[in-house]
Amino acid sequence: MGSESSPAFRILCEWAANASGFSPVACRRAEDGLVDILATMIAGIRDASTASVVNSLTGCGEGASLAFGAPHRFAAPWAALINGTAAHALDFDDNFAPAFTHATAVLAPGLLALVDDRQVDGPSLLDAFIVGLELQGRIGRLMQPAHYQRGWHSTSTIGAIGTAGACARLLGGSPAHILAAMSASTSMAGGSKLQFGSMMKPIHAGLAAKNAVLAARFAMAGIGGNDDPLVGDWGFAALTGAGNAAPEIMLAGLGETLEIETSGLLAKRFPCCGAVHRSIDALEILLREPGLSLEAIDRIETSLPEMARRNLRFDCPADELEARFSGTYCMARMLVDGSVGLSHFTATSVRDERIAAWLPRIRLIAYDNAMMVDGGNFEASVRIYLKNGKVMEASVSHPKGSPENPLSDGDLLAKFRTCCAWSGHEAVAEPLFQLARSLGRAHDVGDVMASVERNLRVH
Incomplete structure (x- = not known):
């Protein structure tokens, strides 16, 4: 990494590349997040926004990655675009307070798009998920709430940047690769809250996931960017109205506490804002x-x-x-x-x-x-x-679904069944739920997702 890079950003990337041994609480919450987002992706399969994105990609070619609601598999970036849109289509996906993002609607589609042309086990998926959430949260500390108040849709900005780091981590990237991936993602991140209430709003999550996958692949191919993309006069934070917080704010408690433990994810009980x-x-x-x-x-x-x-x-x-x-x-x-x-x-x-x-x-x-x-x-x-x-x-103060007032296992199963019924997959809701629940323990996540695909295609 270049000598000009911010020590804070460099330290954050080093942590993201090497962190491991996460607590059972962190892993269980990551597993729950994956179950919840799989439910919302299944529910969003037949939404007009998802179908329109699939139709827009006609002629873009097939690939190895599962795309929910598509007639065939796509290359990883396009699959991430489709799946991120499906995840966010009904606004039934989780919220993440520190970053002001729909964190999992970007993280899961980005990571899952990368499991079909290589073997990725469940623990590695959970590690990348936890790292990506931590990156979103810590970048959120630097940029929020001013960034969101200015009208930026943080899911498509901070969500893309943090997920790019998570995707690079899943691909086995070094600290330099993770830094390069997040730097590249700042060149693609964008999206205004003016799109709320339109079809473009869920597509923001899809674009963020696609951009994260591309940024990680750029980094792994040796493409570099500015070593300090967030801070400074032309940094992403300053350009997008995030105020003048010191970059060291991203490091407080790093390696001691995790955002998934302290802040957690807010799973939604209602399909609305x-x-x-x-x-x-x-x-x-x-x-x-x-x-x-x-x-x-x-x-x-x-x-x-x-x-x-x-x-x-x-x-x-x-x-x-x-x-x-x-x-x-x-x-x-x-x-x-x-x-x-x-x-x-x-x-x-x-x-x-x-x-x-x-x-x-x-x-x-x-x-x-x-x-x-x-x-x-x-x-x-x-x-x-x-x-x-x-x-x-x-x-x-703490709605049902928040870490302080969480959904029970029964609540999560009921939501999963509701989502499957909405897309016409009620008959296979139970096996799909068990497959989703097994992701964190899988020997090969791609095999689990192939089983998900078979169940979806049969019904």
Whole structure:
């Protein structure tokens, strides 16, 4: 590595190349993350965004890597693009607070695209996953929350950079290779939150995974880039509005604690923007009050950070894409139906007159982002104003699915079955779940994914 490289970035890359011996907690959480993302990839197989990406690649040639929803296998970068899109298509994939990313929707498609032309065992996959999550989190420390507040979709920026390092690690890269891969990825990373509520939003995760795979392959082929791509006047952090944090912030506790242990992943219970999940949970709590009827309710308010409120910008969504980023719609669904599920995000469901009647009576109130704590974590409060003048209130800081309030094994299995049923694979949900659960112990991950493919193609 060049003598000009930042000591902090160089140390981070050295750690990423050599770290091993991760704790059972870290490995189990990585395994759960892979199970959860396989579920969302299966659910996203037939989504319009995934199908459109597959169609757009007609004539781009076949390859060795499994691509969910495609009629044949593709070269690794294209498979990563398709699978990342499928993983994020329904906004049912996890959130990762330190980086403000949908971390696994980039990590898993990138890593899994690289297991079919070489033998990769399960422990090596888990190690690369944990390393990639750590890289995303530590780069997030440098860049967040300013980067996200400026409008950057961190999944397609920080997600790509961290995953590039993870892919280089999986390919057996040295610290120099990992540095070169992450440097190359900064030349490809991009994406605005303006795309939320459009088909391009899930494609951001696919592009990030594709770019990570390409960047890692560039590095392994000897292509180098700037040795200090994140900091300095022209560094990625400064160019994308990430403020002036010292690069050493990326190193605090390195080798002592892991982001997957301290922050963890937030698995989603609802297929919609994570910014509204706390509000839905709080509303659900209030609706358990005995004797409460819809007829007794006058209006509802929820308070959440300005940054979260801006993500939920479609108060009267025009279609299912916008509905996933509508706090009013998602809360109205919980109010009227007692749940928020995949069937609530279709062209027909968004026109439901029962829901439309409630949209003007649900208000989202933004509070100062400075009141947020621990990176992307925050509290949401919901108030139900009754017609008799009574006010009911509940607050949630840790939604169901967060590390502090995790999904149980039964919850995860139920979500997996729901996702399989959505794509027409309900009959093979159990074997697919067992295959997903076996990834971390596999002798050859590619063989496991081939079994996944056979089950998907039969049904």
